[in-house]
Amino acid sequence: MAKKNIEDVDLYAILDLQITATESEIKKAYRKKALQCHPDKNPDDPKAAEAFHELSRALEILTDASARAAYDKVLRAKAAAKLRHQELDSKRQKLKDDLERREREAASGKDSNLTDEQKLAKEIERLQKEGSRLLQEEQQRMKEEIKKGKEAVWEPSLNRIKIKWKAEKNDPNNGGYDEATLRKFLKKYGDIVALIVSPKKKGSGLVEFATKEASEMAVDFEKGLPENPLTLKWMNERPVLITKKDPSGSSLISDRDYESVVLTKMRQAAERQRLIEEMLREEQEGG
Secondary structure, three states: OOOOOHHHOOHHHHOOOOOOOOHHHHHHHHHHHHHHHOOOOOOOOOOHHHHHHHHHHHHHHHOOHHHHHHHHHHHHHHHHHHHHHHHOOHHHHHHHHHHHHHHHHHHOOOHHHOOHHHHHHHHHHHHHHHOOHHHHHHHHHHHHHHOOOOOEEEOHHHOOEEEEOOOOOOOOOHHHOOHHHHHHHHHHHOOEEEEEEOOOOOOEEEEEEOOHHHHHHHHHHOOEEOOEEOEEEEOOOOOOEEEOOOOOOOOOOOHHHHHHHHHHHHOOHHHHHHHHHHHHHHHHHHO
16 A cells, blocks of 8 residues: 655644643553554454554654644644645635646745645655654554563572582581572672571572572572582573463462562471472482
């Protein structure tokens, strides 16, 4: 479909507004309509992308003072011309059109004598070159609203970190590390959900942090004792995030409640014993 000239489009009508609308009213109308016709909201509508593009163009022009002034001038001139045209007979209309055409031709190429349409074209060209920060912000806002309810959630039990250090099989000091020593080194990164030292295999332990940030910092930076450094590696190849359902659902709990439940459960004796058994089983399977 051929792209319409901007002077042939009523941008205010697209937004259901009058030419007297304020910038705040323009932004509000854009957000309301953009949410309705965004392509991500209407995947089966082939015209959704075109409608969203028209909305974006309307916002871009009508929130730029210079571009809007040039556009309004053309719009008002067209409205006035329409009224005049209705009063002219066909002969007088033809004479008028010929006169206006000759005036435009005479003025072309001279910036100081540009027609209103040519001035508008220059403003549109400037906007295209400069880019519209406001338009980008509004489109990002639309994406964020559409993505609501699809947040990634950190699950500590899916992101265990294996801790290794050197220790002889019969070393009663386990290379200088026990649970208290490991906790002293690791707690500075954030809340620890679970931490155990293998009861059978020397130089081995597991830790779970409450947050992704704490886990990543511990893996990247913690070295432990200088004389016997620690090595921290993910049990999985990389951190794992799970998708959280729409938080507006009445059956769901909040992020804070969710984390509290996880922490309480993981600190129970039964959970701790399960974690120890899993670590021993993984060590046996890995040789």
